[in-house]
Amino acid sequence: MKAFVLEDFGLKNLKQRTVPTPEPGPGQILVKVSAVSLNFRDRAVAEGYYTPEKMPPNLIPVSDAAGTVSAVGPGVSRFSVGDRVMSHYASRWLDGPPRRDLGDFTLGGPLDGGLAEYLLLDQDGAVATPPSLSDEEASTLPIAALTAWFALFERGGLEPGQTVLVQGTGGVSVAAAQLASAFGARVIATSSDDGKLARMRELGAAEVINYRTTPDWAAAAVELTGGNGVDQVLDVVGGSSLNRSVSATRPNGHVAVIGFLESMTASLDLMPLLYGQTRVTGIATGHRRAFEELAAFVGVHGIKPVIDTVHAFDDAPLAFERLGQGAFGKIVVRVG
Ligand SMILES: NC(=O)c1ccc[n+]([C@@H]2O[C@H](COP(=O)([O-])OP(=O)(O)OC[C@H]3O[C@@H](n4cnc5c(N)ncnc54)[C@H](OP(=O)(O)O)[C@@H]3O)[C@@H](O)[C@H]2O)c1
Known part of the structure; x- marks a missing residue:
């Protein structure tokens, strides 16, 4: 072959x-x-x-x-x-x-x-x-969409009406935006490119933030949630940016640590983490049962x-x- x-x-x-x-x-x-x-x-x-x-x-x-x-x-x-x-x-x-x-x-x-x-x-x-x-x-589906699904539902316990922040417009984040909005969650998408943000809106994102023109995107996300913070961040960036993900999240919210686009190591400020009682979970794709549930969801909701x-x-x-x-x-x- x-x-x-x-x-x-x-x-x-x-x-x-x-x-x-x-x-x-x-x-x-x-x-x-x-x-x-x-x-x-x-x-x-x-x-x-x-x-x-x-x-x-x-x-x-x-x-x-x-x-x-x-x-x-x-x-x-x-x-x-x-x-x-x-x-x-x-x-x-x-x-x-x-x-x-x-x-x-x-x-x-x-x-x-x-x-x-x-x-x-x-x-x-x-x-x-x-x-x-x-x-x-x-x-x-096998890696990008399953990783998004696992972070949102298996580890994040997403509920309809909750707010999810996704970073950039790569495979994981686009899939996460599609899945979360089909489920009835409110998606905040970030990107370095306004044209891509417009496409994220078409895919269901309710709010968008350009992280290049708004470097403190975490503060912008907190503002968009009435000052409390989002329920979940799917962090694909890693590095020092993880601190922003924690600060964008509501008390007791969830940060899924998925990617390392900035760096494979991170220095975390502990005080915001402790006072926010943020749940931080490492994600490594997902198991087969979750993959089968994802496949069924994609079929039922007609997600492309x-x-x-x-x-x-x-x-x-x-x-x-x-x-x-x-x-x-x-x-x-x-x-x-
Ligand atoms: N843990 C796991 O199971 C798992 C599974 C899949 C992927 N990953 C990891 O997750 C990360 C993303 O994977 P992917 O396949 O979705 O990547 P990708 O398709 O290559 O997406 C990259 C996009 O992320 C955005 N981006 C890049 N640098 C950024 C930064 N510093 N801040 C904010 N956004 C940034 C850019 O979007 P804009 O152009 O819109 O700005 C870029 O186009 C990678 O590190 C990958 O290895 C982990």
Whole structure:
């Protein structure tokens, strides 16, 4: 089969090769990949600064894939040939609290990912694709949308009418805005770009703040909530910006620590945290039960994931370069 392999760290070492097509063993399914979507993580893995010690040589990268089951191994009962499925990133995390070894079984490193004609999955590590979505749309759900869903509902306990602040207009934040507004929450969106903020309004954001022209966006958010603060912030920025997320949040509100666009380390001012009694939770995508609930919600509410660009398979390296260049929503590579 055709596949991209990471011969060494560095995007220039992402090479298209012909490699043996895997065969499904007991409990495994072989998926003919139709589309993959890229996440910031995929680039970090390729560049060698995302747990490089865990990455095997000649890894097939990219965590998120959607396609059709083309063969099943002995004992498979969850899926049949012809079923449309999406990959489940944290492949062994099915429900409940995560295990310490969660990071040993994630797709797109250290396990092979979807940037190939075929992807071998454990039957437990796949979720049925909502019929309302194309494969390109479905390929955007496994990390970005699930992370947003998990932060909002599993960890954040979102209720209709509550206020959620999302940062920037990348994959996680756009999905979060769509999900939260479909649920009946009030979304405040931030971005560096007024044009993107207008698009966030079209997707359901009730209020918008340009964090470039309003650097103290946290104060602006507090003002927009009558002085009390938002119920939840989905923080994708990390670094010192986390302090602003805490100050934007109402007492006893929730900050989901998701991303590290500014920095992977943060120095937190403890007094606002203590007096605000803010709940701060680290998020690592989500478990399969939440993914299945997300897929059902997307179907029922007719949510269409926002795709920035679709690249041809041969142009996958260009798609990686598009990451971090201000895409609105998701970057997709068409495989099949
Ligand atoms: N923990 C998890 O499970 C998990 C899952 C998925 C992603 N993540 C992490 O979450 C982060 C976001 O992921 P993503 O895929 O949504 O990223 P993305 O699609 O690359 O989005 C980046 C967007 O964020 C905004 N942004 C960049 N720097 C910013 C800053 N300093 N302050 C405010 N906004 C800023 C920009 O939006 P504007 O152009 O609108 O300003 C930019 O376009 C990444 O660090 C990623 O690794 C974590």
